Amino acid sequence: MGYLELKEVYKTYGEGKNATEVLHNINLTIQEGEFVAIVGFTGSGKTTLVNLINGLLKPTSGEIRFKGKAVVDTSHERGVIFQNYSLLPWLSVGQNIAMAVKEAFPDEKREFIKNRVSQYVEMVNLLPAINKRPKELSGGMRQRVAVARALAMNPEMILMDEPLSALDALTRGNLQDEILKIWSKDKRTALLITNDVDEGIYMADRIIPLKPGPKATLGPEFKIDIERPRDKTELNDNPHYKKTRNAIIEYLMGIGEERKTTATAFYELPELAPKNFVA
């Protein structure tokens, strides 16, 4: 039995004529301590999948089990890092995190909560900004707050919905390393949703493509047998990396070909030169 198990999960939005089946027969098993990446595309149902696992949504049919128990509601056992940070704009960095900590440790004293908040703010190097509001922070800093908030709840599983997509390459690389450091230290289970194949290969033990929706299903998995810690520059020379990367990209490009519509209309271009504005 897996740590997290999805069995024949279907999700449909709307009813009758307006029904759209977003997810179609999703089967997924993740073991304790594993890092799995799901590579998906715009509109393929990635966020729906994450929200089913964290308990914000219920499947139309099928089963989702976490540590053997059916997922019926959200729980701080599964911490989520959202793409759009989802911080409360009127609360400071510290207050945003404190709210999550109180939720996860309802019986603890004020002192404990205060210490835990500063510990995680420090971990993401934001102590100087602990009293700032989200709007005073850059995108990268906001996402750091979201990372700290998710981890401060001491979740047993980390769910990440394209957490780094909106960031520039440099910030992205740094945060990837920070997330990996925390993941490997406490050996938590992690599920990362991303549209970046390289991010998936760098971080995960397994990569599973999510085919574009409607009726999105999971594709064949790709195992990443590369020792950790991984080095981005060395990866480039690793034959297994190249082989796996090419196989995944080829698979995704294949999906792209399938998706292309075959237009039959014919348009003719008149043979005309634009006006010469220089002469």
Place this chain on the structure above:
Amino acid sequence: MLTQDIKLSETPENGISFPTDRIMLDVKDLKKVYPTPKGDYVVLENLNLQILKEEFVTIIGHSGCGKTTMLSMIAGLNPITGGDIAVLGNPIKGPGPDRGVIFQSPSLMPWMSALQNVMLGVNRVFPHASRSQRKAIAKYYLHKVGLDGAFHKKANELSQGMQQRVGIARAFAIKPKVLLLDEPFGMLDSLTRGELQDILIEIWNKEKITAVMITHDVDEAIFLADRVVMMTSGPRAKIGDVLKIGFERPRARKTVLEHEDYYKYRKHLIDFLEH
């Protein structure tokens, strides 16, 4: 297309110039200064770049190094502090239809249909054509980018990927000599990105125009380019290195990925970006 007789080392940076009759775009000793309350900030200095006719050049560099500043200066949208920019030997005076721009965000008129957005430029550049001819031009390019069913959809009803397709059609439809692209696919997922790269290369190849494209995606830079230009980090950014990509065209992604040089090129660029 770039012929094989041009070596990697033959860049203006190394004091070697290309033959004048082959140069489309010539950037000489370009300088850009932004005044700030703390004094002048020199974004670009001593920037020299020559781009050949029908060449596809990609530009990479760290965010904030001045890539967009340079491209907007070539487009004529940003005044030049020092140096020259010339297209076919003629110094540029502001923006013009000889240089088409595709921006990072599609920058369409949201209340106009896809067709109207493309027609906007076509009407200005083909004043001598009939209305039906002008429409035919716009439709031809919208069809090329795969928007057959969406001619009359308003821009704000289209997905981001579709809007960017309209942006590509709009730029090609005015038949520019040089196409300037500022991270056009940066906001798209990798599947849509791959599709649009293929469309871009197909039209570029057919129209035989010159293309200069900023990207932060190393794979995109290699796959599309004849040469990859690496910019140093600012302030005073300039061209740091140039990598010639020897793959034959047309390029199939699979063949390119499996080519023994591919990961060498990739390593070269990643090394540059990480140091």
